[in-house]
Amino acid sequence: MTNYVKYPLKAIPISVQQSLKVVTAMPRKPIELPQIEYMSILDEDAVVDKALEPKIAEEELKNIYRYMLLARRTDERMLMMQRQGRLGTFPQSSGHEAISMGSCIHLKKSDWHVPAYRELAGLLYRGWSIDSTLLYWNGYEEGARPPEGVNDLPVCVPIASQLLHAAGIGMGMNLRGEKGVVMTYFGDGASSEGDTHEAMNFAAVYQAPVVFMCLNNQYAISVPLSKQMRNATLAQRAIAYGMPGIRVDGNDVLAVYVAAKEAVERARAGEGPTLIEGLTYRFTPHTTADDPKRYRSEEECNLWTKREPLNRFKKYLLNKGVYTEAQLTDLEEELDAEIKAAIARTEAAAVSEELSNPLAMFDYLYADMPPYLNEQREELKSHLDKQKAKAGKSPQHASGTAR
């Protein structure tokens, strides 16, 4: 078993170790298991641990911050739009930017990015437009079409199911003898699904080059982590699968960066999968339809909101002289304009003939349209034509915009 004690930080005792030692009937030897390390480099007051601080080029630091900030501001704007009835229900990504960007920054375009649904920062970094996010959460299939030039799967709503696809992609790389990395994401709630177990086991058995990034935000809607599992960490499950695992401060982009870099290097070198648990907090509701006051205290939420990842990283960059205050103000303005332009573009596109045509629902079900499905398409077309004739205008306009 790989000994993953590269960062001699606070070790978390694992209960399985203790229980294995309680053997009385015969003289047995306890099984030595590696401990799970916890890594944090940049704390909530932006104090950096110099011994562990990674050397990151200035351009890369700027890139990480840019996409974390773009995701945060987009998420905030989306919340306003949702409250105004201009967007559907969506899960907010605020607070999860460090895990997303600290990990996917290590991917090449040819590597695979397999998200769950709180990795907006990573999606934007990988080349998904703000428009596609707005379209997806506003009920347009076009928002799930991955951009050209990268190997990305779209967001995945059925919990944990994407992890198996990630494992399969990694297995494919091995079977074909091709070098690549698959970075995939899931939450603490997802860790309870059978798919998670199967994906990690497959990846380990086939030594697939997969990095399993867990966004442990401590709640599965209302169910706290303590009711989701009895183990002290999610990372320790890696031991059982025979892969390295580590818990990092998921609000510390430097810690995520360091752990993910090593995992990606191992994967690329043919050394198999890794599990990285990023401990963070969902300081927003689960989705815009959720009310967290029903299941957790404001004190707890305030405590964790202070630990969020963006602010401490901003202070770090200012302290380091990567940015000046004036430059950050300019960046905010630049991103704000980018978001506003995307919203205007998307709202115009939503009522265009191309995106509002209901017949598009038949277009991509199969490579070739079966005759019977074509008959159904014609049936809907004729119904819409009759409606149009009756209303004297196009059915799309007759029934309002897509909101």
Add this chain to the structure above:
Amino acid sequence: MALMNMAKSINLALFEAMERDEKVIVMGEDVGPDEGVFRITEGLFHKFGEKRVLDTPLAESGIVGTAIGMAMYGMKPVCEIQFSGFDYYSFHQLECHASRFRNRTRGRLSVPMVMRAPYGGGIRALEHHSESREAIYAHTPGLKVVIPSGPRNARALLHSAIQDPDPVIYYEPKAIYRLFKEEVPEKMETLPIGQSNIVKEGKDLTIISYGASLRAALEAVELLEEEDGVKAELIDLLTIAPLDATLIVESIKKTGRAVIVHEGPRTCGLGAEVVARVNEAAFLYLEAPIRRVTGFDTPIPYFSKERFYLPDAERVVAACRETLSF
């Protein structure tokens, strides 16, 4: 009598069932202090505590699989799957086990459990939150599938489902959870599983529907009467498995024409089964082919276009007119 919506009447049935039978427990994701994402388990955790209302880990197969175990152990689990779009994770447990234990143990063991799940479109929900795949369960021997269409029958059917000796899928049309209120009697009542209901009597045409689609069918019945002077008979299936076609057949013997309305995909949907039953029992009474107004054979589109997929009164009326003029 009390006036209430369907969300409240389902909640009332759970409350009553738990009060009268301590074997009844509720389990699922967020059904405890959060009271369910649709608030169907409101007040239950507070009243009955954590030994009767289980907030489970996030695992649908786990929920249904352990419910099967509890049911065989002598309890009456009522599971909630948060959205029907996620009950495929647990389908294996239902198909391979819940539906079969009685049969494969020659009656020695049985699985008296209920799986509740909100299903169907019409609430502008995100992807995988609007499916209508009740036919999968209706196609699975050993399962019973009931679908209420309003507050009063929802409460009565849930009582019947909980009291049933076999596994029952109780699909809740989420679009009508809070759409309208109805008088619900003070006294607890049941409604036999396997029995459909004539919502409105008529002589010219039979419209068959269930769940949220019944609203579109009802609207169509009114439009046909107003605009065409047609008296349509409307049947609410309520139980889609085991399907009892007696009322349908009797009605068609009277009207000679029928249209079936449901939002699930057309191929191998309930409409196909109804047509087959009528062919077997009343072929010579038919004056026209039976028409199906259904969802199309595609996944339900994301919400910006779902209204084009879901049957509405206009599509039902058009199909009825074609059937009447055949």
